[in-house]
Amino acid sequence: MSKEFRLNEKIRAREVRLIGVSGEQLGVVTLHEALTRAREQNLDLVEVAPMAVPPVCRIMDYGKFRYEQTKREREARKQQKVTLLKEVRLTPKIDEHDLAFKTRTVQRFLEAGDKVKVTVRFKGRELAHPQIGRQVLESVVDKLKETGNVERAPLMEGRSMSMIVAPLHGHKAAEKPARAEVPLKAGVAQQ
Template sequence: MSRTEALRLAEEAGVDLVEISPNAEPPVVKVVDWGKFQYQRLKEQQRNRRSNKASELKQMRFGLKIGANDLEIKLRKIREFLADGHKVKILIFFRGREMAHRELGYELIDRMVKLLENEAVLEQKPLMAGRNLSIVIRSK
């Protein structure tokens, strides 16, 4: 259809002629109500932003001398985060002379990874930064 004919049809219908794909041969246009088109595009962007927000990085801190029951409670919370689609950063902090026994922190990390192996995948290897040992996990 020619450009003038398309403009005439759009004007008769009381709507706008919007160019969708200018690089195509011939260019692709659409007859739409511009206000409604902009509103729908805005709503779609808001939906996309909302869905992107779901993958936040949650953080869970552990002391080196955590008890078995406390560990289970925190692991249950980590499982909830993973089920919601979040990534989880597990942070083990060392106090005082605990820095001399870093291997205990690595053992605790290994134990947690084994307990979470059905729900999670290790995304970042154990990393020692100052007095903290951390890993990042995500759901399978």
């Protein structure tokens, strides 16, 4: 839980602004009177705004309040879409087959809904020919037109040139299976 509230005897103010169970203002009362009113209803006195003058306290069922608050936080976390930034590294002298393999890897990441940083790393004298690295990145983009689009154009950063490719908005992320089912061979026991 993100925030802890003081309740009942843990409240240290002499006077508090009291709010009833249904949200009605009951005015500024002494802490003793507020605690008495909360106990009469078999509920808790919770300090919801400790920095206010006087502090704001509310009469409520604290257990139910905490349960609903954690439930709301869980729902909020569930609603958040976490996009990971994956990285695929290439070299300017990459072979055609290796480039195709790396491109398929990028495509798989994009289909899963992740952004991909494609980086070409230069070594030694390769740094004198950045256009070769740009050509490699452009060939990757050409092969990924159906799956993704360039979010950040190729940019030189020290000894590497990189770009960021994002999945297309209309392209749905592939549902990941919970567990891959492996068919059993006859006579072989599963471990």
